[in-house]
Amino acid sequence: MLRALILSSCLFAGTAIAANPVFDVHVHLRDGETSLREYRETVREAGLELSGMGVxxxxxxxxxxxxxxAKIRAGNDRVIALAAANPDVLPIATVHPYDGDAALAELARVAAAGVKVMKIHAHTQGFDVADPRVETLVRRAGELGVAVLMDNANILPGDSEKLFNLVVRVPKTKFILAHIGGLNFRFWNILALARTADGFGFDNLYFDISATVLVVADSPVEEEFLWTLRNVGLDHVLLGSDYPQIGLGETVKALDRLDLTDEEKAKIRSGNARKLFGR
Structure with a gap:
């Protein structure tokens, strides 16, 4: 009888996991297949099922x-090859906006190879989001059907405001802002007001909640965070871990602690990402 109960419990747990797959949109795999194996092992240890990962x-x-x-091109080629060998991998390429025409050419090359997402990071790459070369690059990304993932941990004052202005100027490009502003997440409630103006739908703007969700879950500001998620639109919220800095298991646990419905959590875990990326 005990053996039957244990088997039943294991089957139920497996069904629950299978019914709630996770799409991790924010994964850094610096050593290719080796990093991918290590990442998959941490996901298995956490008892999670992946429906996809943005790498x-x-x-x-x-x-x-x-x-x-040369280094940028080689790095992009590695992640494209990794995705070709692993169907659940969504390759995320990069360029440097200040490389001008060379950056545009590399963007076109990776887009032709099937890349659907480009990541650029103002602070680590050393560029100003307000620079016209950034707008030229992200506008071209939209024309090529490539979404743009950008850091939004709000490392310096004004970061979120610059990103807001960029999204407004380039409405035909899809943007994913990582970390949803960090502890400056309150800024993004402005979208609820901005949408009252004609032509300001912000349907092209998405957020991943990597890192920030760990800080706000069970915190004094959790209710404000949930208010923000609803103001930006729960259909536009994605789950990311920022692995290897943060594990997917602890990220999912933090999401589960938020006072959201099961349906809302399912959208964030994978539903929204699958719709966005057509997977």
């Missing part, structure tokens, strides 16, 4: 620097 080769000490065109 990039750069981050931390591995950056795409201005003028380092």
């Amino acid at each position: 990039m080769w750069f981050g931390g000490p591995h950056q795409a620097r201005q003028g380092d065109l």
Whole structure:
């Protein structure tokens, strides 16, 4: 009888996991297949099922620097090859906005290879979001059907405001802002007011809640965070871990602690990402 109960419990747990897959939109795999194996192992240990992952080769000490065109191209090729061998991997390429025409050419090249997301990071790559070269790049990304993932941890004052202005100027490009502003997440409640103006739908704007969700879950500001998620639109909220800095398991646990409905959590865990990326 005990054995039957244990088997039944295991089957139920497996069904629950299978019914709630996770799409991790923010994964740094710096050593290709080796990093992917390590990442998958941490996901298995957490008892999670992946429906997909957005994978990039750069981050931390591995950056795409201005003028380092050969390294950028090689890094992009590695993540494209990784995705070709692993269907659940969504490749995320990068360029440096200040490389001008060379950046535009590399963007076109990776888009032709099937890349649907480009990541650029103002602070680690050393560029100003307000620079016209950034707008030229992200506008071209939209024309090529490539979404743009950008850091929004609000490291410096004014970061969120610059990103807001960029999204307004380039409405035909889809943006994913990582970390939803960090502890400056309150700024994004402005979208509820902005949408009352003609032509300001912000349907092209998405957020991943990587890192920030760990801080706000069970905190004094959790209710404000949930208020923000509803103001930006729960259909536009994505789950990301920012692995290896943060594990997917602890990120999902933090999401589960938020006072959201099961349906809302399912959208954030994977539903919204699958719709956005057509997977």
